[in-house]
Amino acid sequence: MDNNTNQPTPQNIMQIGTAFWPSKVLLTAVKFELFTLLASQKSMTGAEIKKALSFQATDRHVYDFLDLLTGLGFLIRDGIWDTAKYSNSVDTDTFLDKNKPSYIGGILEMANDRLFRFWADLDEALLSGKPQNELKHSGKSMFEELYSDSARLKQFIHAMSGISVGNFMALANQFDFSPYKTLCDVGGAAGVLSIQVAKHNPHMSCTTLDLPAVETIAKETIAAQGMSDKVKTGSVDFFTDEFPKADVITMGMILHDWDLENKKMLIKKAYNALPEGGAFIAVEAIIDDERKKNVFGLSMSLNMLIEFGVAFDFTGADFESWVKEAGFKKVTIMPLAGPASAAIAIK
Template structure:
């Protein structure tokens, strides 16, 4: 079987195994307590040795874990940053979301393929906001998915000279916090649903900048956006169709003090839409969970220009998410 097909066939098991290992502290123990054999690791974690060893074999085959000649398991060096809870690139919350939320919605694909996606389908945010625990879990997933890459994106966007950043739909502020850490003169406001407000600033990385981080509660469909000289949409516009994106960008144009700019930070398809894999996979998730899609850089620029922004540019990061910038000039 070709390796690409083999990974696809057995991919059903990969994410749940990762999630279970995260939840039971397998990776934390291997990182903080050091490599261990399966029996020793099972003893540390007080878990069933046979089940653990079978999981470790899957993780070894995936290239997440490696086993030394003496039988001791350890994480591969390139996996460590993403599975270490202390690292800003930690993906545990996102893995949990894929396992507990996204996987349960995949059965919809059959209906969508046969009949199309119902225009009247309930909003995915109904699930997110169903209770305080669900909201906190979702916000944790968004922080884990966003804060690490936001540090690169903030540097790439260049915040020097910006006075007031408005992070639209900014969740608990992963991009806002990353931006504030780059420039001590910057102020930032997170704009999101009122229920998110109490969670903003909870993360340790936010504490040094808490005095410059504000929150405004509202609904970006019903309300105008707070004013600033830089408005950011971090992984927001891929949730919505083109016309809705233009409406939101027009609100950003009105709220943007000239000369100012808007930042779109999102996954980008290659121009020929052949990849990358993460963008293609999450493009399908957007169809299942949201009402949007992922786009090429040119498609985002077209949306910016429809909303009135000009002098658009693309700044590409080393990872999956990049920055598309539109400028608002003085009248």
């Protein structure tokens, strides 16, 4: 009999308790655009990287940084110490090179510049129930702060695009758009969802809607993807405007930004804009109904506490109850990329 079966071990406790160490290492590498640099040079020595990035730390600590990135699977190393040549892994070369359209580092840039520090106050958020972001420090909400600074707004928009592009690609391929002709993406940010649906479903006429300051960013993104003739833009204010009529209404990472009252308001506006048989699709990190498996979704819900205080992520069962209350007849949950799903309601 194995006496070690089910014996307690501190391994998971220590791994999770110190997880901010490797997290900050990756976020710092993204901040310094290390992976973009290596993509352009193919491979570099530690000394070359130190010079290129103007590091003033000792050689040993620079090697600690690079070798930890290697141990975590983000870099490939040939040799050791002074003889080592570092290059990107397949994943970092694909997703963390700023010069590639597959770049998803925007969310990591925002995690480093904003969320890392705000999450240090999770304890205060739980005690107070109040946001721990810009609102706490300046008296202005996150969105007020973002919209007052065009550079930060663009970073936020691209961060949302980076975290969602895989989900939108999966939706565009997995959902049957053949019965429909028009799509309106409400809160469409850079227009990535509409771009992906139009690319993979040429018969669809897609429109992405957001506030005027964001519409400018969407136009740039759509043009850069060569999709200006396929995807249109427009402006909308959730709280004052009704949604335009469309066969499909989508919202990508929108519902979780709001409290229950506003979630239901947005769902009802989507219902009113759809024809019979029309589809409302919410792409979110849908939490499993048992609230045990989707750790990312639960973490994102705590992030909504940090950001807004009253906002939260939700389960498929939650979504079904809200949309059926609004009048929708049929609900399905379609798994997408990683921890995300499409919650689909048919009118």
